[in-house]
Amino acid sequence: MGKTVLLKHFEEVTKGELNWAACRLQLEPRHNRDDAIVGLLSSALESVRAEISRMQKLKQRAENIVESVRSLASVTIEDVTVSFGGTMDSQTVNLASEILETTRIALSAGKPGLIIMLDEAQVLVDEKDRDGQHPLSLLVAAVNRLQEQQVPVALVLCGLPTLKANLLKARTYSERMFRGEEVGRLSREETREAFLRPLEGTGKTASDELVRDVIEDVEGYPYFVQLWGAELWEEAESVEFETLSPELLEGLRGVIFKRLDHDFYDTRIDSLTPAEQDLLLLTAECDYPPLRTSDIHKVTSRKQGNVNVLMGRLAEQGVVYRTQKGLYEYTAPKFHEYLIRRKQRDDWK
Structure with a gap:
Protein backbone atom coordinates (compact mmCIF):
# COMPACT_ATOMS: atom_id res chain seq x y z
CA MET A 1 0.00 0.00 0.00
CA GLY A 2 1.01 3.63 -0.42
CA LYS A 3 1.43 6.19 2.35
CA THR A 4 -2.17 7.48 2.29
CA VAL A 5 -3.66 3.99 2.48
CA LEU A 6 -1.15 3.15 5.22
CA LEU A 7 -2.31 6.15 7.23
CA LYS A 8 -5.94 5.05 6.86
CA HIS A 9 -4.88 1.63 8.15
CA PHE A 10 -3.23 3.32 11.16
CA GLU A 11 -6.54 5.04 11.87
CA GLU A 12 -8.47 1.76 11.69
CA VAL A 13 -6.03 0.06 14.05
CA THR A 14 -5.82 2.89 16.58
CA LYS A 15 -9.58 3.51 16.70
CA GLY A 16 -10.72 -0.10 16.33
CA GLU A 17 -8.20 -2.40 17.96
CA LEU A 18 -6.50 0.02 20.37
CA ASN A 19 -9.53 2.22 21.16
CA TRP A 20 -7.62 5.52 20.91
CA ALA A 21 -9.35 8.71 19.90
CA ALA A 22 -8.06 9.58 16.42
CA CYS A 23 -7.96 12.60 14.15
CA ARG A 24 -6.84 12.07 10.52
CA LEU A 25 -6.54 14.96 8.06
CA GLN A 26 -5.03 15.65 4.66
CA LEU A 27 -3.15 18.94 4.54
CA GLU A 28 -3.16 21.33 1.59
CA PRO A 29 -0.85 24.25 0.70
CA ARG A 30 -3.41 26.72 2.07
CA HIS A 31 -2.81 25.27 5.55
CA ASN A 32 0.82 26.44 5.55
CA ARG A 33 0.10 29.34 7.90
CA ASP A 34 0.01 29.54 11.67
CA ASP A 35 -3.65 30.54 11.89
CA ALA A 36 -4.66 28.04 9.19
CA ILE A 37 -3.12 24.97 10.85
CA VAL A 38 -4.54 26.00 14.24
CA GLY A 39 -7.99 26.57 12.74
CA LEU A 40 -7.97 23.28 10.84
CA LEU A 41 -6.93 21.21 13.83
CA SER A 42 -9.27 23.04 16.21
CA SER A 43 -12.23 22.21 13.97
CA ALA A 44 -11.12 18.59 13.57
CA LEU A 45 -10.56 18.13 17.30
CA GLU A 46 -13.99 19.58 18.00
CA SER A 47 -15.43 16.89 15.72
CA VAL A 48 -13.49 14.21 17.64
CA ARG A 49 -14.92 15.48 20.92
CA ALA A 50 -18.43 15.49 19.46
CA GLU A 51 -18.00 11.92 18.19
CA ILE A 52 -16.82 10.74 21.61
CA SER A 53 -19.77 12.50 23.24
CA ARG A 54 -22.23 10.84 20.86
CA MET A 55 -20.72 7.43 21.52
CA GLN A 56 -20.88 7.98 25.27
CA LYS A 57 -24.55 8.90 25.08
CA LEU A 58 -25.27 5.76 23.06
CA LYS A 59 -23.43 3.65 25.61
CA GLN A 60 -25.33 5.25 28.45
CA ARG A 61 -28.65 4.59 26.76
CA ALA A 62 -27.68 0.96 26.33
CA GLU A 63 -26.42 0.86 29.94
CA ASN A 64 -23.25 -0.70 28.63
CA ILE A 65 -20.57 1.45 30.21
CA VAL A 66 -17.68 -0.67 31.41
CA GLU A 67 -16.39 0.98 34.57
CA SER A 68 -13.30 -1.21 34.67
CA VAL A 69 -12.14 0.29 31.38
CA ARG A 70 -12.33 3.74 32.85
CA SER A 71 -10.01 2.66 35.63
CA LEU A 72 -7.35 2.15 32.97
CA ALA A 73 -7.14 5.90 32.71
CA SER A 74 -4.83 6.04 35.70
CA VAL A 75 -2.98 8.58 33.60
CA THR A 76 -6.12 10.65 33.91
CA ILE A 77 -5.27 14.29 33.52
CA GLU A 78 -8.34 15.81 35.12
CA ASP A 79 -6.25 16.55 38.21
CA VAL A 80 -3.04 17.48 36.40
CA THR A 81 -2.17 21.07 35.75
CA VAL A 82 -0.46 21.38 32.40
CA SER A 83 1.80 24.39 32.15
CA PHE A 84 1.78 26.42 28.95
CA GLY A 85 4.26 28.98 30.24
CA GLY A 86 7.70 29.80 28.94
CA THR A 87 8.21 30.93 25.38
CA MET A 88 5.03 29.48 23.86
CA ASP A 89 3.12 32.03 21.83
CA SER A 90 -0.66 32.43 22.02
CA GLN A 91 -1.46 30.32 18.93
CA THR A 92 0.67 27.44 20.19
CA VAL A 93 -1.06 27.68 23.56
CA ASN A 94 -4.46 27.69 21.85
CA LEU A 95 -3.62 24.56 19.85
CA ALA A 96 -2.11 22.79 22.86
CA SER A 97 -5.25 23.63 24.86
CA GLU A 98 -7.50 22.16 22.15
CA ILE A 99 -5.42 18.97 22.07
CA LEU A 100 -5.42 18.77 25.87
CA GLU A 101 -9.19 19.20 26.13
CA THR A 102 -9.77 16.51 23.48
CA THR A 103 -7.41 14.15 25.31
CA ARG A 104 -9.22 14.82 28.62
CA ILE A 105 -12.54 13.84 27.04
CA ALA A 106 -10.98 10.76 25.41
CA LEU A 107 -9.57 9.60 28.74
CA SER A 108 -12.84 10.19 30.55
CA ALA A 109 -14.47 7.92 27.94
CA GLY A 110 -12.01 5.11 28.75
CA LYS A 111 -9.69 5.66 25.81
CA PRO A 112 -5.89 5.42 26.28
CA GLY A 113 -5.21 8.73 24.53
CA LEU A 114 -5.37 10.79 21.35
CA ILE A 115 -3.52 10.32 18.07
CA ILE A 116 -3.31 13.04 15.39
CA MET A 117 -2.46 11.84 11.86
CA LEU A 118 -1.67 14.31 9.09
CA ASP A 119 -1.15 13.36 5.45
CA GLU A 120 0.76 15.51 2.91
CA ALA A 121 2.57 17.08 5.86
CA GLN A 122 5.40 18.25 3.61
CA VAL A 123 3.27 21.34 2.84
CA LEU A 124 4.08 22.67 6.32
CA VAL A 125 7.27 24.70 5.95
CA ASP A 126 8.65 27.20 8.46
CA GLU A 127 9.78 30.53 7.07
CA LYS A 128 13.38 31.55 7.79
CA ASP A 129 12.33 34.97 9.09
CA ARG A 130 11.95 34.85 12.88
CA ASP A 131 8.78 36.95 12.63
CA GLY A 132 7.38 34.92 9.73
CA GLN A 133 5.06 31.92 9.59
CA HIS A 134 6.15 28.77 11.46
CA PRO A 135 3.21 26.34 11.22
CA LEU A 136 5.36 23.20 11.52
CA SER A 137 7.17 24.39 14.63
CA LEU A 138 3.87 25.56 16.10
CA LEU A 139 2.32 22.11 15.68
CA VAL A 140 5.35 20.22 16.96
CA ALA A 141 5.83 22.58 19.93
CA ALA A 142 2.20 22.17 21.04
CA VAL A 143 2.39 18.36 20.97
CA ASN A 144 5.87 18.31 22.50
CA ARG A 145 4.84 20.46 25.47
CA LEU A 146 1.97 18.08 26.24
CA GLN A 147 4.10 14.96 25.83
CA GLU A 148 6.73 16.36 28.18
CA GLN A 149 4.03 16.51 30.85
CA GLN A 150 2.90 12.92 30.25
CA VAL A 151 -0.26 13.77 28.30
CA PRO A 152 -0.99 10.67 26.12
CA VAL A 153 -1.05 12.29 22.70
CA ALA A 154 0.74 11.00 19.58
CA LEU A 155 1.51 12.72 16.29
CA VAL A 156 1.99 10.96 12.94
CA LEU A 157 3.15 13.04 9.98
CA CYS A 158 3.10 11.49 6.52
CA GLY A 159 4.42 13.14 3.37
CA LEU A 160 6.96 13.42 0.59
CA PRO A 161 10.73 13.15 1.24
CA THR A 162 11.00 16.91 1.82
CA LEU A 163 9.10 16.43 5.10
CA LYS A 164 12.25 15.14 6.79
CA ALA A 165 14.24 18.20 5.74
CA ASN A 166 11.44 20.53 6.87
CA LEU A 167 11.43 18.91 10.31
CA LEU A 168 15.19 19.28 10.63
CA LYS A 169 14.91 22.99 9.74
CA ALA A 170 12.04 23.59 12.20
CA ARG A 171 12.74 25.77 15.22
CA THR A 172 11.82 22.96 17.61
CA TYR A 173 13.80 19.87 18.57
CA SER A 174 11.64 17.83 16.24
CA GLU A 175 14.31 15.28 15.40
CA ARG A 176 14.05 14.06 19.02
CA MET A 177 10.30 13.52 18.76
CA PHE A 178 9.93 11.35 15.69
CA ARG A 179 10.92 7.93 14.51
CA GLY A 180 11.21 8.11 10.74
CA GLU A 181 9.98 5.33 8.45
CA GLU A 182 10.49 5.47 4.69
CA VAL A 183 7.62 4.15 2.59
CA GLY A 184 9.30 3.53 -0.74
CA ARG A 185 8.58 1.41 -3.77
CA LEU A 186 7.93 -2.29 -3.42
CA SER A 187 10.80 -4.62 -4.21
CA ARG A 188 10.40 -6.98 -7.15
CA GLU A 189 9.55 -9.84 -4.79
CA GLU A 190 7.06 -7.70 -2.86
CA THR A 191 5.46 -6.63 -6.14
CA ARG A 192 5.19 -10.27 -7.21
CA GLU A 193 3.48 -11.17 -3.93
CA ALA A 194 1.11 -8.18 -4.07
CA PHE A 195 0.06 -9.15 -7.60
CA LEU A 196 -0.26 -12.91 -7.09
CA ARG A 197 -1.77 -13.19 -3.60
CA PRO A 198 -5.26 -11.97 -4.63
CA LEU A 199 -5.39 -14.81 -7.18
CA GLU A 200 -5.06 -17.49 -4.50
CA GLY A 201 -8.15 -19.63 -4.27
CA THR A 202 -9.84 -18.02 -7.28
CA GLY A 203 -9.07 -20.74 -9.82
CA LYS A 204 -7.09 -18.27 -11.93
CA THR A 205 -3.32 -18.20 -12.38
CA ALA A 206 -0.78 -15.88 -13.98
CA SER A 207 2.04 -16.97 -16.25
CA ASP A 208 5.62 -16.22 -15.24
CA GLU A 209 6.00 -14.09 -18.36
CA LEU A 210 3.02 -11.94 -17.41
CA VAL A 211 4.26 -11.46 -13.84
CA ARG A 212 7.63 -10.29 -15.18
CA ASP A 213 5.89 -7.85 -17.54
CA VAL A 214 3.69 -6.47 -14.75
CA ILE A 215 6.69 -6.01 -12.45
CA GLU A 216 8.45 -4.01 -15.16
CA ASP A 217 5.34 -1.90 -15.86
CA VAL A 218 4.34 -0.96 -12.32
CA GLU A 219 7.84 -0.09 -11.03
CA GLY A 220 6.94 -1.07 -7.48
CA TYR A 221 4.01 1.34 -7.02
CA PRO A 222 1.16 -0.27 -5.02
CA TYR A 223 -1.67 1.59 -6.78
CA PHE A 224 -0.37 0.43 -10.14
CA VAL A 225 -0.27 -3.19 -8.95
CA GLN A 226 -3.94 -2.86 -8.03
CA LEU A 227 -4.88 -1.22 -11.34
CA TRP A 228 -2.99 -3.67 -13.56
CA GLY A 229 -4.41 -6.59 -11.59
CA ALA A 230 -7.99 -5.31 -11.73
CA GLU A 231 -7.92 -4.68 -15.47
CA LEU A 232 -6.34 -8.07 -16.18
CA TRP A 233 -8.88 -9.83 -13.96
CA GLU A 234 -11.86 -8.16 -15.64
CA GLU A 235 -10.50 -8.95 -19.10
CA ALA A 236 -9.84 -12.59 -18.17
CA GLU A 237 -13.38 -12.86 -16.79
CA SER A 238 -14.91 -11.38 -19.95
CA VAL A 239 -13.08 -13.76 -22.29
CA GLU A 240 -13.29 -16.70 -19.85
CA PHE A 241 -9.50 -17.21 -19.57
CA GLU A 242 -8.20 -19.08 -16.53
CA THR A 243 -4.60 -17.90 -17.03
CA LEU A 244 -3.55 -14.24 -17.12
CA SER A 245 -1.11 -13.93 -19.99
CA PRO A 246 1.16 -11.36 -21.72
CA GLU A 247 -1.28 -11.40 -24.65
CA LEU A 248 -4.06 -10.15 -22.36
CA LEU A 249 -1.83 -7.37 -21.03
CA GLU A 250 -0.69 -6.30 -24.47
CA GLY A 251 -4.26 -5.67 -25.54
CA LEU A 252 -5.02 -3.79 -22.31
CA ARG A 253 -2.11 -1.34 -22.08
CA GLY A 254 -3.95 1.37 -24.00
CA VAL A 255 -6.99 0.99 -21.72
CA ILE A 256 -4.83 1.04 -18.58
CA PHE A 257 -2.95 4.20 -19.51
CA LYS A 258 -6.13 5.94 -20.63
CA ARG A 259 -7.66 5.21 -17.23
CA LEU A 260 -4.48 6.32 -15.47
CA ASP A 261 -4.45 9.59 -17.41
CA HIS A 262 -8.08 10.33 -16.64
CA ASP A 263 -8.31 9.13 -13.02
CA PHE A 264 -4.80 9.65 -11.70
CA TYR A 265 -2.83 12.19 -13.70
CA ASP A 266 -5.17 14.74 -15.31
CA THR A 267 -6.42 16.05 -11.97
CA ARG A 268 -2.85 16.91 -10.98
CA ILE A 269 -2.59 19.28 -13.94
CA ASP A 270 -6.13 20.60 -14.34
Whole structure:
Protein backbone atom coordinates (compact mmCIF):
# COMPACT_ATOMS: atom_id res chain seq x y z
CA MET A 1 0.00 0.00 0.00
CA GLY A 2 1.01 3.63 -0.42
CA LYS A 3 1.43 6.19 2.35
CA THR A 4 -2.17 7.48 2.29
CA VAL A 5 -3.66 3.99 2.48
CA LEU A 6 -1.15 3.15 5.22
CA LEU A 7 -2.31 6.15 7.23
CA LYS A 8 -5.94 5.05 6.86
CA HIS A 9 -4.88 1.63 8.15
CA PHE A 10 -3.23 3.32 11.16
CA GLU A 11 -6.54 5.04 11.87
CA GLU A 12 -8.47 1.76 11.69
CA VAL A 13 -6.03 0.06 14.05
CA THR A 14 -5.82 2.89 16.58
CA LYS A 15 -9.58 3.51 16.70
CA GLY A 16 -10.72 -0.10 16.33
CA GLU A 17 -8.20 -2.40 17.96
CA LEU A 18 -6.50 0.02 20.37
CA ASN A 19 -9.53 2.22 21.16
CA TRP A 20 -7.62 5.52 20.91
CA ALA A 21 -9.35 8.71 19.90
CA ALA A 22 -8.06 9.58 16.42
CA CYS A 23 -7.96 12.60 14.15
CA ARG A 24 -6.84 12.07 10.52
CA LEU A 25 -6.54 14.96 8.06
CA GLN A 26 -5.03 15.65 4.66
CA LEU A 27 -3.15 18.94 4.54
CA GLU A 28 -3.16 21.33 1.59
CA PRO A 29 -0.85 24.25 0.70
CA ARG A 30 -3.41 26.72 2.07
CA HIS A 31 -2.81 25.27 5.55
CA ASN A 32 0.82 26.44 5.55
CA ARG A 33 0.10 29.34 7.90
CA ASP A 34 0.01 29.54 11.67
CA ASP A 35 -3.65 30.54 11.89
CA ALA A 36 -4.66 28.04 9.19
CA ILE A 37 -3.12 24.97 10.85
CA VAL A 38 -4.54 26.00 14.24
CA GLY A 39 -7.99 26.57 12.74
CA LEU A 40 -7.97 23.28 10.84
CA LEU A 41 -6.93 21.21 13.83
CA SER A 42 -9.27 23.04 16.21
CA SER A 43 -12.23 22.21 13.97
CA ALA A 44 -11.12 18.59 13.57
CA LEU A 45 -10.56 18.13 17.30
CA GLU A 46 -13.99 19.58 18.00
CA SER A 47 -15.43 16.89 15.72
CA VAL A 48 -13.49 14.21 17.64
CA ARG A 49 -14.92 15.48 20.92
CA ALA A 50 -18.43 15.49 19.46
CA GLU A 51 -18.00 11.92 18.19
CA ILE A 52 -16.82 10.74 21.61
CA SER A 53 -19.77 12.50 23.24
CA ARG A 54 -22.23 10.84 20.86
CA MET A 55 -20.72 7.43 21.52
CA GLN A 56 -20.88 7.98 25.27
CA LYS A 57 -24.55 8.90 25.08
CA LEU A 58 -25.27 5.76 23.06
CA LYS A 59 -23.43 3.65 25.61
CA GLN A 60 -25.33 5.25 28.45
CA ARG A 61 -28.65 4.59 26.76
CA ALA A 62 -27.68 0.96 26.33
CA GLU A 63 -26.42 0.86 29.94
CA ASN A 64 -23.25 -0.70 28.63
CA ILE A 65 -20.57 1.45 30.21
CA VAL A 66 -17.68 -0.67 31.41
CA GLU A 67 -16.39 0.98 34.57
CA SER A 68 -13.30 -1.21 34.67
CA VAL A 69 -12.14 0.29 31.38
CA ARG A 70 -12.33 3.74 32.85
CA SER A 71 -10.01 2.66 35.63
CA LEU A 72 -7.35 2.15 32.97
CA ALA A 73 -7.14 5.90 32.71
CA SER A 74 -4.83 6.04 35.70
CA VAL A 75 -2.98 8.58 33.60
CA THR A 76 -6.12 10.65 33.91
CA ILE A 77 -5.27 14.29 33.52
CA GLU A 78 -8.34 15.81 35.12
CA ASP A 79 -6.25 16.55 38.21
CA VAL A 80 -3.04 17.48 36.40
CA THR A 81 -2.17 21.07 35.75
CA VAL A 82 -0.46 21.38 32.40
CA SER A 83 1.80 24.39 32.15
CA PHE A 84 1.78 26.42 28.95
CA GLY A 85 4.26 28.98 30.24
CA GLY A 86 7.70 29.80 28.94
CA THR A 87 8.21 30.93 25.38
CA MET A 88 5.03 29.48 23.86
CA ASP A 89 3.12 32.03 21.83
CA SER A 90 -0.66 32.43 22.02
CA GLN A 91 -1.46 30.32 18.93
CA THR A 92 0.67 27.44 20.19
CA VAL A 93 -1.06 27.68 23.56
CA ASN A 94 -4.46 27.69 21.85
CA LEU A 95 -3.62 24.56 19.85
CA ALA A 96 -2.11 22.79 22.86
CA SER A 97 -5.25 23.63 24.86
CA GLU A 98 -7.50 22.16 22.15
CA ILE A 99 -5.42 18.97 22.07
CA LEU A 100 -5.42 18.77 25.87
CA GLU A 101 -9.19 19.20 26.13
CA THR A 102 -9.77 16.51 23.48
CA THR A 103 -7.41 14.15 25.31
CA ARG A 104 -9.22 14.82 28.62
CA ILE A 105 -12.54 13.84 27.04
CA ALA A 106 -10.98 10.76 25.41
CA LEU A 107 -9.57 9.60 28.74
CA SER A 108 -12.84 10.19 30.55
CA ALA A 109 -14.47 7.92 27.94
CA GLY A 110 -12.01 5.11 28.75
CA LYS A 111 -9.69 5.66 25.81
CA PRO A 112 -5.89 5.42 26.28
CA GLY A 113 -5.21 8.73 24.53
CA LEU A 114 -5.37 10.79 21.35
CA ILE A 115 -3.52 10.32 18.07
CA ILE A 116 -3.31 13.04 15.39
CA MET A 117 -2.46 11.84 11.86
CA LEU A 118 -1.67 14.31 9.09
CA ASP A 119 -1.15 13.36 5.45
CA GLU A 120 0.76 15.51 2.91
CA ALA A 121 2.57 17.08 5.86
CA GLN A 122 5.40 18.25 3.61
CA VAL A 123 3.27 21.34 2.84
CA LEU A 124 4.08 22.67 6.32
CA VAL A 125 7.27 24.70 5.95
CA ASP A 126 8.65 27.20 8.46
CA GLU A 127 9.78 30.53 7.07
CA LYS A 128 13.38 31.55 7.79
CA ASP A 129 12.33 34.97 9.09
CA ARG A 130 11.95 34.85 12.88
CA ASP A 131 8.78 36.95 12.63
CA GLY A 132 7.38 34.92 9.73
CA GLN A 133 5.06 31.92 9.59
CA HIS A 134 6.15 28.77 11.46
CA PRO A 135 3.21 26.34 11.22
CA LEU A 136 5.36 23.20 11.52
CA SER A 137 7.17 24.39 14.63
CA LEU A 138 3.87 25.56 16.10
CA LEU A 139 2.32 22.11 15.68
CA VAL A 140 5.35 20.22 16.96
CA ALA A 141 5.83 22.58 19.93
CA ALA A 142 2.20 22.17 21.04
CA VAL A 143 2.39 18.36 20.97
CA ASN A 144 5.87 18.31 22.50
CA ARG A 145 4.84 20.46 25.47
CA LEU A 146 1.97 18.08 26.24
CA GLN A 147 4.10 14.96 25.83
CA GLU A 148 6.73 16.36 28.18
CA GLN A 149 4.03 16.51 30.85
CA GLN A 150 2.90 12.92 30.25
CA VAL A 151 -0.26 13.77 28.30
CA PRO A 152 -0.99 10.67 26.12
CA VAL A 153 -1.05 12.29 22.70
CA ALA A 154 0.74 11.00 19.58
CA LEU A 155 1.51 12.72 16.29
CA VAL A 156 1.99 10.96 12.94
CA LEU A 157 3.15 13.04 9.98
CA CYS A 158 3.10 11.49 6.52
CA GLY A 159 4.42 13.14 3.37
CA LEU A 160 6.96 13.42 0.59
CA PRO A 161 10.73 13.15 1.24
CA THR A 162 11.00 16.91 1.82
CA LEU A 163 9.10 16.43 5.10
CA LYS A 164 12.25 15.14 6.79
CA ALA A 165 14.24 18.20 5.74
CA ASN A 166 11.44 20.53 6.87
CA LEU A 167 11.43 18.91 10.31
CA LEU A 168 15.19 19.28 10.63
CA LYS A 169 14.91 22.99 9.74
CA ALA A 170 12.04 23.59 12.20
CA ARG A 171 12.74 25.77 15.22
CA THR A 172 11.82 22.96 17.61
CA TYR A 173 13.80 19.87 18.57
CA SER A 174 11.64 17.83 16.24
CA GLU A 175 14.31 15.28 15.40
CA ARG A 176 14.05 14.06 19.02
CA MET A 177 10.30 13.52 18.76
CA PHE A 178 9.93 11.35 15.69
CA ARG A 179 10.92 7.93 14.51
CA GLY A 180 11.21 8.11 10.74
CA GLU A 181 9.98 5.33 8.45
CA GLU A 182 10.49 5.47 4.69
CA VAL A 183 7.62 4.15 2.59
CA GLY A 184 9.30 3.53 -0.74
CA ARG A 185 8.58 1.41 -3.77
CA LEU A 186 7.93 -2.29 -3.42
CA SER A 187 10.80 -4.62 -4.21
CA ARG A 188 10.40 -6.98 -7.15
CA GLU A 189 9.55 -9.84 -4.79
CA GLU A 190 7.06 -7.70 -2.86
CA THR A 191 5.46 -6.63 -6.14
CA ARG A 192 5.19 -10.27 -7.21
CA GLU A 193 3.48 -11.17 -3.93
CA ALA A 194 1.11 -8.18 -4.07
CA PHE A 195 0.06 -9.15 -7.60
CA LEU A 196 -0.26 -12.91 -7.09
CA ARG A 197 -1.77 -13.19 -3.60
CA PRO A 198 -5.26 -11.97 -4.63
CA LEU A 199 -5.39 -14.81 -7.18
CA GLU A 200 -5.06 -17.49 -4.50
CA GLY A 201 -8.15 -19.63 -4.27
CA THR A 202 -9.84 -18.02 -7.28
CA GLY A 203 -9.07 -20.74 -9.82
CA LYS A 204 -7.09 -18.27 -11.93
CA THR A 205 -3.32 -18.20 -12.38
CA ALA A 206 -0.78 -15.88 -13.98
CA SER A 207 2.04 -16.97 -16.25
CA ASP A 208 5.62 -16.22 -15.24
CA GLU A 209 6.00 -14.09 -18.36
CA LEU A 210 3.02 -11.94 -17.41
CA VAL A 211 4.26 -11.46 -13.84
CA ARG A 212 7.63 -10.29 -15.18
CA ASP A 213 5.89 -7.85 -17.54
CA VAL A 214 3.69 -6.47 -14.75
CA ILE A 215 6.69 -6.01 -12.45
CA GLU A 216 8.45 -4.01 -15.16
CA ASP A 217 5.34 -1.90 -15.86
CA VAL A 218 4.34 -0.96 -12.32
CA GLU A 219 7.84 -0.09 -11.03
CA GLY A 220 6.94 -1.07 -7.48
CA TYR A 221 4.01 1.34 -7.02
CA PRO A 222 1.16 -0.27 -5.02
CA TYR A 223 -1.67 1.59 -6.78
CA PHE A 224 -0.37 0.43 -10.14
CA VAL A 225 -0.27 -3.19 -8.95
CA GLN A 226 -3.94 -2.86 -8.03
CA LEU A 227 -4.88 -1.22 -11.34
CA TRP A 228 -2.99 -3.67 -13.56
CA GLY A 229 -4.41 -6.59 -11.59
CA ALA A 230 -7.99 -5.31 -11.73
CA GLU A 231 -7.92 -4.68 -15.47
CA LEU A 232 -6.34 -8.07 -16.18
CA TRP A 233 -8.88 -9.83 -13.96
CA GLU A 234 -11.86 -8.16 -15.64
CA GLU A 235 -10.50 -8.95 -19.10
CA ALA A 236 -9.84 -12.59 -18.17
CA GLU A 237 -13.38 -12.86 -16.79
CA SER A 238 -14.91 -11.38 -19.95
CA VAL A 239 -13.08 -13.76 -22.29
CA GLU A 240 -13.29 -16.70 -19.85
CA PHE A 241 -9.50 -17.21 -19.57
CA GLU A 242 -8.20 -19.08 -16.53
CA THR A 243 -4.60 -17.90 -17.03
CA LEU A 244 -3.55 -14.24 -17.12
CA SER A 245 -1.11 -13.93 -19.99
CA PRO A 246 1.16 -11.36 -21.72
CA GLU A 247 -1.28 -11.40 -24.65
CA LEU A 248 -4.06 -10.15 -22.36
CA LEU A 249 -1.83 -7.37 -21.03
CA GLU A 250 -0.69 -6.30 -24.47
CA GLY A 251 -4.26 -5.67 -25.54
CA LEU A 252 -5.02 -3.79 -22.31
CA ARG A 253 -2.11 -1.34 -22.08
CA GLY A 254 -3.95 1.37 -24.00
CA VAL A 255 -6.99 0.99 -21.72
CA ILE A 256 -4.83 1.04 -18.58
CA PHE A 257 -2.95 4.20 -19.51
CA LYS A 258 -6.13 5.94 -20.63
CA ARG A 259 -7.66 5.21 -17.23
CA LEU A 260 -4.48 6.32 -15.47
CA ASP A 261 -4.45 9.59 -17.41
CA HIS A 262 -8.08 10.33 -16.64
CA ASP A 263 -8.31 9.13 -13.02
CA PHE A 264 -4.80 9.65 -11.70
CA TYR A 265 -2.83 12.19 -13.70
CA ASP A 266 -5.17 14.74 -15.31
CA THR A 267 -6.42 16.05 -11.97
CA ARG A 268 -2.85 16.91 -10.98
CA ILE A 269 -2.59 19.28 -13.94
CA ASP A 270 -6.13 20.60 -14.34
CA SER A 271 -6.05 22.33 -10.94
CA LEU A 272 -2.90 24.33 -11.83
CA THR A 273 -2.78 27.85 -13.25
CA PRO A 274 -2.18 28.19 -17.02
CA ALA A 275 1.40 29.37 -16.41
CA GLU A 276 2.10 26.40 -14.14
CA GLN A 277 0.56 24.00 -16.65
CA ASP A 278 2.60 25.45 -19.53
CA LEU A 279 5.90 25.09 -17.68
CA LEU A 280 5.06 21.61 -16.42
CA LEU A 281 4.19 20.39 -19.91
CA LEU A 282 7.47 21.80 -21.22
CA THR A 283 9.36 19.59 -18.77
CA ALA A 284 8.23 16.67 -20.94
CA GLU A 285 10.97 17.78 -23.35
CA CYS A 286 13.67 17.48 -20.67
CA ASP A 287 15.71 14.43 -19.73
CA TYR A 288 14.44 12.63 -16.65
CA PRO A 289 15.29 11.65 -13.97
CA PRO A 290 16.12 13.98 -12.39
CA LEU A 291 14.47 17.14 -13.68
CA ARG A 292 17.11 19.87 -13.92
CA THR A 293 16.27 23.56 -13.96
CA SER A 294 19.18 24.05 -16.36
CA ASP A 295 17.34 21.79 -18.85
CA ILE A 296 14.05 23.62 -18.28
CA HIS A 297 15.70 26.93 -19.22
CA LYS A 298 16.63 25.39 -22.58
CA VAL A 299 13.01 24.61 -23.49
CA THR A 300 11.33 27.81 -22.28
CA SER A 301 11.68 31.49 -23.05
CA ARG A 302 10.77 32.44 -19.49
CA LYS A 303 13.33 34.27 -17.39
CA GLN A 304 15.26 32.35 -14.77
CA GLY A 305 13.49 34.08 -11.88
CA ASN A 306 10.08 33.27 -13.32
CA VAL A 307 11.01 29.60 -13.80
CA ASN A 308 12.21 29.39 -10.20
CA VAL A 309 8.97 30.92 -8.93
CA LEU A 310 6.84 28.54 -10.98
CA MET A 311 8.85 25.50 -9.90
CA GLY A 312 8.41 26.62 -6.31
CA ARG A 313 4.67 26.86 -6.85
CA LEU A 314 4.59 23.40 -8.45
CA ALA A 315 6.40 22.08 -5.37
CA GLU A 316 3.84 23.77 -3.11
CA GLN A 317 1.06 22.10 -5.12
CA GLY A 318 2.69 18.72 -4.56
CA VAL A 319 3.41 18.05 -8.24
CA VAL A 320 7.20 18.04 -7.88
CA TYR A 321 9.62 18.10 -4.98
CA ARG A 322 13.17 19.44 -4.82
CA THR A 323 15.85 16.86 -4.08
CA GLN A 324 18.62 19.45 -4.05
CA LYS A 325 19.31 22.85 -5.54
CA GLY A 326 18.35 22.85 -9.21
CA LEU A 327 17.13 19.22 -9.16
CA TYR A 328 13.52 18.03 -8.93
CA GLU A 329 11.52 14.85 -9.17
CA TYR A 330 7.84 14.36 -9.90
CA THR A 331 5.74 13.15 -7.00
CA ALA A 332 3.66 10.77 -9.14
CA PRO A 333 5.14 7.62 -10.72
CA LYS A 334 5.56 7.53 -14.50
CA PHE A 335 4.56 11.21 -14.58
CA HIS A 336 7.18 12.12 -17.18
CA GLU A 337 5.73 9.58 -19.61
CA TYR A 338 2.27 10.98 -18.91
CA LEU A 339 3.42 14.54 -19.65
CA ILE A 340 4.79 13.37 -23.00
CA ARG A 341 1.41 11.80 -23.83
CA ARG A 342 -0.48 14.86 -22.58
CA LYS A 343 1.70 17.27 -24.57
CA GLN A 344 1.22 15.22 -27.73
CA ARG A 345 -2.51 15.18 -27.09
CA ASP A 346 -2.68 18.94 -26.52
CA ASP A 347 -0.45 19.69 -29.52
CA TRP A 348 -2.70 17.50 -31.70
CA LYS A 349 -5.73 19.52 -30.59
